[in-house]
Amino acid sequence: MNPKDEKKQYGVEDVTGVPASEEAYSLEEILAEFGGSLEQTLLKEAEPPSAKSTPGEDCPPAPETGAPTAEASPRPAGEKASAPPPANPPPEEDRQDIPSVELDILDMALPKAPRPVTLEDMVGSTVDAVMEEASEPLLPPRRRGLFSRRPLEETEQLYGPPEPEPEPEPIGPEPELFQKAASCRTEFHRRRRLLPAAAVVSLAPTLLLVLERYGVTVPGWSGEPRRQTIVLLACLAVTALLCRHVFFKAVKLLARGRCTGELLIALSALVSAADCACRLAENRRTETMPYAAVSCLALTFALWGCAREGAGMYDTFRSASLDDEPPYLVTDTPQGACKQRGSVPGFYTAAMGDNGAVMWQAAFLPLVLAASVVFAGLSSLGQGRGDDFFLNWSAILAAGATFALPLGWGLAYGNLARHLQKAGCAVAGWSGAERISRRKKMILTDADLFPPGTIQLGGVKVFGEVLSVAVSHAASMARAAGSGLERLFDELLRSELGSYEEVSGFAFYEEGGWSGTIRGESILMGTASFMRKMDVRLPGDINLKTGLFLSVDRHLIAVFAVKYNASENVDFALRMMARSRIAPILAARDPNIVPELLRRKFHKGVKVEFPDLTARVALSEAEKDRGLPRALIFREGLLPYAETVVGSRRMCKAVRRCMAFSLLGSAVGTLLAFYLVFLGQYALLTPLALELFLLLWTLPVLLMVDWAGRY
Numbered sequence: 001m002n003p004k005d006e007k008k009q010y011g012v013e014d015v016t017g018v019p020a021s022e023e024a025y026s027l028e029e030i031l032a033e034f035g036g037s038l039e040q041t042l043l044k045e046a047e048p049p050s051a052k053s054t055p056g057e058d059c060p061p062a063p064e065t066g067a068p069t070a071e072a073s074p075r076p077a078g079e080k081a082s083a084p085p086p087a088n089p090p091p092e093e094d095r096q097d098i099p100s101v102e103l104d105i106l107d108m109a110l111p112k113a114p115r116p117v118t119l120e121d122m123v124g125s126t127v128d129a130v131m132e133e134a135s136e137p138l139l140p141p142r143r144r145g146l147f148s149r150r151p152l153e154e155t156e157q158l159y160g161p162p163e164p165e166p167e168p169e170p171i172g173p174e175p176e177l178f179q180k181a182a183s184c185r186t187e188f189h190r191r192r193r194l195l196p197a198a199a200v201v202s203l204a205p206t207l208l209l210v211l212e213r214y215g216v217t218v219p220g221w222s223g224e225p226r227r228q229t230i231v232l233l234a235c236l237a238v239t240a241l242l243c244r245h246v247f248f249k250a251v252k253l254l255a256r257g258r259c260t261g262e263l264l265i266a267l268s269a270l271v272s273a274a275d276c277a278c279r280l281a282e283n284r285r286t287e288t289m290p291y292a293a294v295s296c297l298a299l300t301f302a303l304w305g306c307a308r309e310g311a312g313m314y315d316t317f318r319s320a321s322l323d324d325e326p327p328y329l330v331t332d333t334p335q336g337a338c339k340q341r342g343s344v345p346g347f348y349t350a351a352m353g354d355n356g357a358v359m360w361q362a363a364f365l366p367l368v369l370a371a372s373v374v375f376a377g378l379s380s381l382g383q384g385r386g387d388d389f390f391l392n393w394s395a396i397l398a399a400g401a402t403f404a405l406p407l408g409w410g411l412a413y414g415n416l417a418r419h420l421q422k423a424g425c426a427v428a429g430w431s432g433a434e435r436i437s438r439r440k441k442m443i444l445t446d447a448d449l450f451p452p453g454t455i456q457l458g459g460v461k462v463f464g465e466v467l468s469v470a471v472s473h474a475a476s477m478a479r480a481a482g483s484g485l486e487r488l489f490d491e492l493l494r495s496e497l498g499s500y501e502e503v504s505g506f507a508f509y510e511e512g513g514w515s516g517t518i519r520g521e522s523i524l525m526g527t528a529s530f531m532r533k534m535d536v537r538l539p540g541d542i543n544l545k546t547g548l549f550l551s552v553d554r555h556l557i558a559v560f561a562v563k564y565n566a567s568e569n570v571d572f573a574l575r576m577m578a579r580s581r582i583a584p585i586l587a588a589r590d591p592n593i594v595p596e597l598l599r600r601k602f603h604k605g606v607k608v609e610f611p612d613l614t615a616r617v618a619l620s621e622a623e624k625d626r627g628l629p630r631a632l633i634f635r636e637g638l639l640p641y642a643e644t645v646v647g648s649r650r651m652c653k654a655v656r657r658c659m660a661f662s663l664l665g666s667a668v669g670t671l672l673a674f675y676l677v678f679l680g681q682y683a684l685l686t687p688l689a690l691e692l693f694l695l696l697w698t699l700p701v702l703l704m705v706d707w708a709g710r711y
Contacts, residue, residue, distance in 0.1 A: 039335045171628075174348040181317035188310035191245055191303060197243040200305055202296035205235050209293060209688050225287070226280065232292040233276040240269050243299040245306050246406075258354070258362045261405025261662075264369060265302045268397045269295040275390040285387040287680040293466055294398040294690050301698070305406035308414035313351070315417040319426035320347055320632050327634060330644055331627030336441025336585060337645045339448070339633065346628040347428050355430035356652065357409035360659040365405075372396045375674035383678075392677040395685060399669030403694050404701040408658030411702070415709030416651040424635040425644045429656075432630035433648035441609070442577065442645055443619050444584045446593060448638045452565055455488050458561035461542075470548050470558035472498040473518060474550050475526045480506045481514050482620070483589035485548070485562070510613040512591035524551045526591045531556070560593065566601040573642035574598075574606050576711060580646045585609045587619035646711055647650030654708035658701045667699035 208231070211218055220227055240247070250262040272295040278285050320326075326342035376393035380386060413429070420426060427433050463469050477488035480503040493500070503516040503523075511533050513526020524534055528549060531538055536551045542559060550558040577584060586595065586608045595610050612620070631644045672693075676685040 016704070039054055065172075071530040079122045081170055085303060097524050103192075125443060136470070147214050149259070151254075171349050173344045173668045174345065177321035177344065177348065179315050180348065181314060181321050182295055184310060184314040184317055188307065188314045188394065191307035194242045194245075195303055195307055196301075198300045201235055201242065202239045202293075202300040205232055205293035205296060206688070209289070213688060229276050229279045229290060232290055233273060233280075234294055236269060236273055236276070236292045238658065239296040239299050243303040246299055246302040255360065258358055259366045259369060260358055260361045261401060262302050262306075264365060264397065264401035264427050265295070265298045265406070267369070268394065268401045269299055269392055271394045271397055275394045278387065278390050283387045284385075285391060286385070286680070286682060288391070289687055290391070291394045291398045291687050291690065294694070295394070297691060298398065298401055298403055298694075300407040305410035307410075308407075308671050309410035312410070312414035312417035315353060315421040316426045316429070317348075319421045319634070320344065322634055325637070326632045328632070328641070329627070329629040330436050330631040330633060330641065331625075332435040332438065332630055333443070333622055333627070334439075335622075336439040336443055336583075337436040337630075338619075338627075339445075340623055340625050340627060342632065343629055344632070347426075347432075347632065350428035350431040350435075350628065350630060353429060353431040355409050355413070356434065356655050357659050360656075360663065361405065364663050365666070368400045368670055369397075371670055371674075372400055375670070377576040377676075379674060381589075383679075388677075394671055395677050395690070397674045399474060399673035399693070400666045400667045402662055402669060403698040404658065404662035404665060407698065407701055408655055408662055408705065410656045412651050412658065412708045413703040415705065416647050417604055419709050420644060420647060423640050424642050425631060425633050427631040427644060427648055428629065430652070434652050435463070435665060436630045437582075437649035437652055438643055440581060440649065441583050441585055442574070442586050442642070444608070444638070445620055445623055446588045446590050447587075448641065449588065449593060450484055450590075451567060451572060451637050453486055454565045454567050455484060455564065457492060457564045458563045460492075460561070461559045463539075463558065465552075465557040467558075468496045468498045470550060472501055473495045473523055473552070474525060474548070474558065476501040476518060476558065477514055477523060479503075479518060480516060481589050484593075485590055488562070499695055508589070508613055508617060512594075514591075522554070523553050524554070525549070530591065546597065548592070564592070564597065564601060567637075569637055569639040571602045573638040574602055576646050577642055578605060580605070580649055580711065582642075582646060582649065583607070585611065585619060587611075587616045587623075643711075647709075650711055651708045654704045658704050661700055661704075662697070665694075669693065669697075 034529070064599065189342070206220055208218060212222055221231065246262050247266050250260065253260050254263055267587045271290040272290060275290045276292055279290060323342075324344055328339050329342045330337055330339055332338075372393060375396050376389055379392045380389040409430075416427065416433070427436075460467065460471075471489065473490050475486075475493040475498065478485040478489045479500060501518045503518055506514065506516040508514060509526065509530060511526070511530045513524060513530030515525075516523050524531065524536060525548060528538060528542075528544065528547065529547045531551060534551075534554070536549070536554050536556055538549065538556060544561055546562050546564055548560040548562055549556060549558070572586070586593070586598075588594075595608050598606050598608060610616075631648070633640050633644060673685060673690075676682070
């Protein structure tokens with residue numbers, strides 16, 4: 001269908017007068033006919049409404065749905081587009097002859113004339129479109145279901161950001177350790193001198209109560225309530241004076257926000273004294289024996305715990321002050337305890353920190369203290385017996401302030417410090433003991449398992465080389481490796497009048513050997529299996545389980561027969577570690593020191609962790625660092641090192657168990673005393689019965705703290 005036929009279909013005649021064969025169309029006209037490109041659409045939308053339009057650009061509004069238009073109706077392939085309107089439209093009088101309907105249809109059917117677009121307009125519209133797209137808010141990512149078929153995206157980073165290094169613990173100003181040892185010694189002797197007198201005075205009321213319980217008449221005591229109260233109050237005052245260090249410690253810890261057993265015991269003594277005063281005032285208080293005898297015994301046990309803690313601090317600082325540069329220290333690493341070169345700064349700060357017993361008590365005992373006040377009010381004021389408030393409070397508080405609370409830490413730490421002082425070691429209080437025993441692992445090196453004197457040279461065989469040259473190469477390789485064989489080959493090198501060589505390109509091998517370059521020659525040194533894997537031919541008549549082979553340029557030049565002797569102290573230390581379930585980590589650089597060798601030389605039950613070569617070398621390098629001292633060691637060998645770690649672990653375990661048991665006893669005693677005083681059953685809650693109850697809860701604690709020092 002040609003354009004004329006199309007116009008006739010719509011009832012429009014050709015008014016252009018241009019033959020169809022002579023019609024020519026530009027690219028812009030064709031694009032305008034089919035809707036234009038995306039850029040032109042954007043430009044038209046961005047064009048301001050005030051801009052002037054070119055002639056022929058005005059068109060009526062779009063017709064209703066269903067009206068055919070030239071732009072919307074599809075055109076068959078190969079059909080020519082209708083002719084565009086002329087550039088100069090006919091005069092107005094000429095267009096009057098054309099019906100208005102026909103003009104509207106003609107305007108709708110004819111395409112719009114293209115408008116020229118400048119480069120500035122195109123760039124401006126593009127920039128505006130990009131800015132509008134960037135200003136749109138980003139939608140949250142669509143959550144994917146569990147069985148989504150969308151392919152996973154690779155989000156793993158090959159090299160993650162480096163973790164920030166942990167900040168070192170602050171070390172404040174520290175006094176000289178010998179001065180601290182002298183002050184601890186003075187304080188310990190003061191407490192120890194007061195302890196026997198306090199024990200005698202505190203046992204006097206208990207003895208009188210026992211005699212009265214079994215019907216023995218005591219002149220001036222039996223049947224005299226007022227005299228009994230005066231005697232009890234006097235004994236309590238004298239005991240409190242002798243045990244004044246308990247009050248000092250309680251106030252000192254309270255100033256730091258710590259509620260401990262010493263505070264409850266001191267407060268129990270004050271409440272018992274107030275109850276004695278109420279009984280002497282002859283008010284309507286219930287006629288029963290005050291609980292001052294229980295408070296006297298509690299003060300004595302608290303003084304005993306303070307004295308043992310002072311003895312432990314004295315033994316610790318006395319050992320630590322032996323040398324400003326101790327041979328070794330024990331510090332904590334992510335892998336376990338590690339023995340390093342000695343350094344004193346930081347030991348005092350760690351030793352003076354809060355212990356585990358104080359932290360446990362500070363979290364639990366405030367509840368016991370608050371509960372005792374509430375229970376005393378409920379059992380007295382709540383029942384209309386206001387005069388029994390101090391009586392009930394003294395009973396409940398005495399039952400809650402058990403004798404075992406001040407003993408768990410003092411006795412356990414005192415026993416450990418005394419044991420380590422005899423072994424030439426010192427541990428930095430709870431902080432040091434808990435840090436080095438937390439991982440239950442110990443890093444052991446060549447010198448720990450086979451100290452100097454236990455490795456001997458059984459013989460040397462040379463193949464086509466001078467002995468001094470072979471010994472020089474072997475000593476240089478052992479020195480570059482930093483193994484325990486360095487001292488052995490150093491003595492052999494001195495006897496042969498040799499000298500060390502410079503080793504370059506040194507490397508370790510997982511198969512059990514070393515490699516390096518000396519004067520341009522490739523040196524290999526290691527076990528027989530290592531040599532075979534490195535294609536070094538070995539004689540068939542040599543069978544050494546702990547031999548070292550040396551080759552130059554893949555040719556064997558020397559064989560060293562090395563003998564490893566087991567030390568009794570090392571064997572005892574390994575057995576001790578096995579009993580305490582502390583795993584040794586083998587970080588040896590000697591290719592012969594492997595778990596099979598340890599099982600042959602020591603007891604068959606020895607079990608060690610044997611990491612890969614990279615980890616072993618890194619762990620052995622940690623021995624050369626200088627970390628914060630958690631413990632100090634002044635003797636050589638594995639036994640002092642093992643005693644420090646094993647003893648610290650046993651002490652920490654004993655303190656935790658003692659605290660758990662004593663706090664449980666405190667809770668049980670508080671509830672039981674409240675129940676009895678609420679019912680008014682003072683005949684069942686006598687001072688002797690309460691003392692027996694508290695002593696029974698103290699006996700297991702004494703056994704556990706004694707077990708901490710036996711290993």
